Amino acid sequence: MEVIFVLIGISLVMAGGFLWLFFKAMKGGQFDDQHTPAIRILFDQKTKSKANKKPPKKKK
Amino acid sequence: MEEMPVRIEKSKIVSCFHCGEGCEDELLVRDEKNFCCTGCLTVYEVLNENNLCDYYDIEVTPGTNLKEQEIRDNRFDYLDDEDVINKLIDFRDEEQTHVTFTIPMIHCASCIWLLENLYKLDPGVTFSRVDFIKKKVQIKFSSKETSLKSIVKLLSRIGYEPRINLSDLGEERGLKSDKKLIYQLAVAGFCFGNMMFFSLPEYFSETELLGNGFNHLFNYLNILLALPVVFYSATDYFRSAWLAVRNRSVNMDVPIALGIISLFTYSLFEIFVTGQEGYLDTLGGLLFFLLVGKYYQQKTFDTLSFDRDYKAYFPIAITKMVKDREVVIPLTKLDVGDIVKVRNEELVPADSLLLDAKASIDYSFVTGEAIPVPVKKGELIYAGGRQKGGAIKLAVQKSPSQGYLTDLWNHDAFSKEEQKDSLASLANQISGKFTFTVLFIAFGALIYWGFSDVSIGVKAFTSVLIITCPCALAMSTPFTLGNVMRIFGKGGFYLKNTQVIEKLAGIDSLVFDKTGTLTAPSKAKVSYQGENLSEVSKRMIKALVNYSVHPLSNSINQWLGNIDPVLLHEVEEIPGKGLQAKYKSKTISLGSALFLGVGPTDNAGNMGNEVHLVIDGMYWGVFRIASSIREGIEKMVPDLANSYEVHLLSGDHNHEEQYLKKALGENVSMHFQQSPKSKLAHIRNMQEDRKRVLMVGDGLNDAGALKASEVGIAVTDNISHFSPASDGILDGGKLNHLPDYLDFAKTGRKIIKASFGLSFTYNAVGIFFAVQGLVSPVLCAILMPASSISVVLFTTIATNFQAYRKGLNDKEMILWK
């Protein structure tokens, strides 16, 4: 059952990696605002540029 | 092309496209959309030009009403001032400047959308991000293309004026400490989780199934993981325990620190010496749950911080005279030698000399004495005084200190003596003794078991230390009262501090002031009877009334409309009687019948007080001001009357007595023609026969009575105008909720008592088991924080539930939002 060493090793490394990511995110200010991002994704940009608005004439 | 505002009849009130409110008094139509005021219309035009009209289809009528927006355009001049900018902005280099504004008006998705598309309105802006919960927007703009002032102007033009508060510039970044706690919590959680894995086999299977190498591997891994928990996550507890011990006192953290140390050392002993598995996972669990409890407590205290930062009351912008041109500067910019103009009701910002002939300063802020003190030219006026009457000019003698002005409200001249049986003091006494008894019992248990079995001894010792939790005692009072205060705050009833709630619970008799409290000044109906007034006499009355702050003169002032006053001299206001002044040769006086020696006129029957007008001794006529009672009062006062002793004190004559008797019911004892002094005396003798009095007044002329009564509540219509002598400020519109607030305060007391009982039984049971070593440390590591959290939860939920049942706060409780 020595493979357990390997599995525990990998899992600890990965868990440690995720902990480091958590700290980095904390410092990078990812969690400062815990409400507005959910609303922000709803504003898909209705830019008035021509390409988006009127479809080009039908191909083929 | 903008159509003229068209008059509309009452029935067909259409709602404004921008802010959704009814367009009663004017209706502007543009691209067949209707707007209630020029403010809303201008916002719509601005957005329309920059094709930002999606603003209106994300949310329905997202704007805020801009009717009473101040139109003084030099309001933002002080933002050009260099070191104000340095104070306000977060970061600046030659291209980029970052600033974070608090904008209370943010309330919906459209606001977020508009504020994040600022770059379309002002190309100088490069980046803007909104934090919805904190109602803050962070804006980055290039210093060359635009300035802080133009951005603030733009924001206020589109209805999102930032609340700039020079007083909270010094507010240190609270966030830093919060982050440290989260780091500690994350480390404790991570290590506790992993330690549980490596200790799991111990719980479930006989050790020999583990096979040779794993047993030790898991123990050493546990130690490895316990190190960061003890030496990083627990540092705060060690530091505060060490501070307490150093100055020979004991606080809650001492037993906890002791528990952690003993658990850690004993586990090391067990692993290295006897080869057993030790209690490291308990240690991890203990710290994890402790920090979770601390985090939760910190978050609740943040939300409970007094909503109304009373620092904001003091006028921020002072009008400074520069060669008789008015310039608006921030308070902090004022320095010795400046000449300052202080208008009626505004505070004198700093100790200064009077330049005008005469002024009457009301020092109720500083000393609590309500009677205005007359000051002659050249005399010193102290900071915190309030000018009564017309505008005066002052020369500043001492540079103003914002700190001095801010804590005037909690100045001991106003604070009432500490209530003997108040629950907060009870909790402090108990928790002091509590920790000593716990330590005593813990060491007792250790010694008792020491003889027969050391391991159970240590176990009992640690579990007694850990399982007992005084925090319930310490936390339940502030949490409940804090929560009650927060609910009151949401309902427009702001209290000075939590003791006021306890005093409210003990009230048994109520005293109401009539003018301004039970009656709403804004809705007074004014009518004039007598010779018709010429233009000149109207302007004379306007000037005269302008000087006084009395509700009656305010109503007449409003009735006269905005005609420009004439220059009067020798203006004199006799409190409680009337006003007198000279204009060219004529003397004009306005006041009560008694003051002018006019006989009672024939209208004794109907409602309203009279203000008589005499010019040059010739009787002109009488203003009849019928003040209407606020709605909901007719129902409230009779209910109160049958459970409390209700008194009504009023400064004017008793001709409204029958009307009031009919409206407010029979068993209200009414006293009229009460001067501020006689009101104070009335309160005093009520207190003699051991009555606990709640005085509800408008805080203007009855400051002394408010101060004397157990609890003094000032009723105002615009919150920013208040009297320091009161213990609480109640919004005019919410007065009819007073009975709910009173018995809600009583329920608050009952909840606290219940939580004391809960925590006491918990501790007794806990110690009973812990002493016998029956409770494993893991269990008490979970029980202890659970107990404090359960007490806090109990109090919060109980208060919210009661509030909900009483209809005080209608929003349902969402824990997660």
Add this chain to the structure above:
Amino acid sequence: MSGTTLEKFSYDNKIVKFFGAATMIWGLAGMLIGLLAATQLFLPEANLGNPYTTFGRIRPLHTNAVIFAFVGNAIFAGVYYSMPRLLKAPMWNKTLSWIHFWGWQAIILSAVITLPLGLTSSKEYAELEWPIDIAIAVIWVAFGANMIGTLIKRREKHMYVAIWFYLASFVTVAVLHIFNSLALPVSFMKSYSAYAGVQDALVQWWYGHNAVAFFLTTPFLGLMYYYLPKAANRPVFSYKLSIVHFWSLIFLYIWAGPHHLLYTALPEWAQVLGVAFSIMLLAPSWGGMVNGLLTLRGAWDKVRVDPVLKFMVVAVTAYGMATFEGPLLSIKSVNAIAHYTDWIVAHVHIGGLGWNGFLTFSMLYWLWPRMWRTKLFSVKLANTHFWLGTLGILFYALPMYVAALTQSLMWKEFADTGRLAYPNFLETVIQIVPMYMLRAFGGLLYLAGAILMVYNLVKTAAAGSFLEEEEDEAPALAKHVEEKNEFWHRAWERKPVFFTILATVAILIGGIVEIIPTILVKSNVPTISSVQPYTPLELQGRDLYIANGCVGCHSQMIRPFRFETERYGEYSKAGEYVYDRPFLWGSKRTGPDLHRVGGKYPDSWHYHHMVDPRSMSPGSLMPPYPWMTTNIMDHSNIGAKIRTMQKLGVPYEEGYDERALEDLQSQAKKIAGNLKESGIEVLPDTEIVALISYLQRLGTDIKKGGSGNE
């Protein structure tokens, strides 16, 4: 500094179109193969009488097609559409995107070729052979690099929770795939697993479960957090809950592997670790479901009318049901009933058809009209697909539950004589044939719904005009220093995250190369002295067993229950599997357990049974293998196989690889002789001889008491 002005850029929809089309094509193919497999289970003739379409090889083809082709492409389509819009930056590098697309389709094609040919490593959900494993790793890293590159160039500082889910899936699947595919190649299309027996089982199911976790759940949660709010046009219920849900899910999921091996030869404390973990998993999973469903608070009237939301609601509910059923199944006493039965198949398909399938359908129904800037061709058709799909799931799952309980209780039942009530395994199989038919009908409904969808979307595309590049504009993320005192740290941090990822991957690989061999060599000390390595002929028979996917229906693990030892014999010990590379414990008993079949039937029985199973046991569902009696097996690479096994630590004597061929031929002649006595003429180097040698050896080492292979 130009970085702060407004920048215009555009999102590439072409790649999304291609991945979406691939999803639909492979979805139909995968479901069709699934339907074929379902029919084969009650109609042996449906195996079409050739090795390439027998159930053994069709089942892995179905699982790989549906998981990696259908769900894989759906994830990539969803990510390539949502990630640029969330980060306000186009994908980092277009060519990398196309390498990823064509590379992934090539991998799928290679699977479609190798699996029917029987070139498989037999490890569930990782059946593909080692060269394809390497290709998967390369393409997966390309996908990850593309994502991280976009991340660095993003214009939106805050990373929405969906991005976190995408990144976590990438990182974890990369590590899992590398570790589980560690094998020593024998030839181009043959390799032996680096782990043996119990350890191979643990690593496989540590990977197996997390393939489900990080390939079928976390990326789809990311898609849910983007597409559900978008479709309902309402913010997610609580963004704070989604953050907590993410971190707790990530942390817990890694550890839940062992719940696939309850009551097997895995040490008991490892099993308990798996159980504890799987039960804790309920909290974060339901956190996600609650967050999804409550987002629709106040928008339920939209759900009645909009098919996209209907699909999403059923998808999230199915996710909730499947993740409730999971922890339930991992409780040991429940697992004792459910393991090896159709309950597991039902659990898999509620998650697969309900959560993955329906969420993919709703995403496609939402994406296609937007990308072609037109209305959906027919909402009525979409609704019919919805009802067909839902009925399909019910017709699939309910019969499976009934079949599982019937069969499992029949296995357990003891007559009052103290003997098994149903000693013959076949009685339990015949009992549930009608349920298999209903299940096939359910599959048919689901497939029909999917076909309607493809038709609907094709017509939608025809009606609209494709928007190749969608314009957008946003100010660049200010690159300069935020706070002064953090300068050195910020400078270090701005160095692309990419290099740090490369560094960690390098460390991991370095670690593997050193740790693994040392541990594995030391570990295969036989705990049971009588257990000997396989003889060369038995090894060839075992490879044939693997090639034909017999592990798909037969398990080789007898659990320590009285009803199993009574039916099969002594329960299986960990020591017996030390030379099994790869382990063949299996996860479903459509046929009986074979771990003690050695010596139970004469060679001739096996011969006739393989040629026509119904001749030996009437009513059996087993497909016939007549070609085994004539196909000649190429034994030339037996030397290379023995050498590889020796390298992996199997104790063959030194230089045995030269003599292996003669041993093989002598054992083959002996078996051919036995068959001759009972009147069966067969050449010694045919497949059937090798298979019979392997089957007769299974589980006999314990009984023989050490004489083993004389």
